[in-house]
Amino acid sequence: MDAALPALTEMPSPQYVMSAEGRRIATYLWGDEDAPVVLCVHGFASSCRDNWVNTGWVRDLTRAGFRVLGVDQLGHGASDKPRDAAAYGMDALVGDLITVLDTYLLDTVRYAGYSLGARVGWQLAVQAPEHVDRAVLGGIPDGRPLARLQIEQARAYAAHGTPVEDKVTLNYVTLAERVPGNDLGALVALAEGMRLGDADPDPAHPPMQPILFATGSEDAILERSKLLADATPNGTFVELPGRHHFNAPGSRVFRQAGVEFLAG
Secondary structure (H helix, E strand, O other), X not given: OOOOOOOOOOOOOOEEEEOOOOOEEEEEEEOOOOOOEEEEEOOOOOOHHHHHHOOOHHHHHHHOOOEEEEEOOOOOOOOOOOOOHHHHOHHHHHHHHHHHHHHOOOOOEEEEEEOHHHHHHHHHHHHXXXXXXXXXXXXXXXXXXXXXXXXXXXXXXXXXXXXXXXHHHXXXXXXXXXXXXXXXXXXXXXXXXXOOOOOOOOOOOOOOOOEEEEEEOOOOOHHHHHHHHHHXXXXXXXXXXXXXXXXXXXXXXXXXXXXXXXHO
């Protein structure tokens, strides 16, 4: 972080919301109680702290006059971490967010999501448009999330420490082990669960709200993310110079464009 920037926001204790399946979803609040709310949802193998607090997003959003409601998605952070793939279908992840909004008595919010959080945000905006006023979707995967992950190799590594041979799978395992407290077994179950049902964003049925898409210039999904933006009637796109998929959340360009867009 730039030394000239003010200190990052402190991490409050989680407040738990019970999902429809009886699982604990950790949530966090910052900012004025009467301010407009931004719901922040992180990516795969990350957390609210990792994606949104440590990168300066929460600090900048609260300084811009927003209240921030952060979530640890199921399988991440301080939320419950089931090892059952069926727990992680797209409908379940979207349902968790609707339960969070209902619990906090929030009808409509602005949304910021990255990677898996962006994919869930797309679906939330499509399935429950009354809940999303506008959204920032960073690094949104264009197809079935985590489809290139070799599940059996990842599961064998998690269970027995068997070396991972597939390069893509090794990258995901390394990513998962980077964040303290991650449960690799739960994350492998999530990767498997995301392959069940209809997990692909459908360009033929895009969200109708104003959406800002943002992807790193070095991210392999850049052109496909642009196609999703082009398919969205009120979509705009910003390219994040010099950023790949795993370091884009810390981009100052992303943060500044996102905060300005959400203030729209």
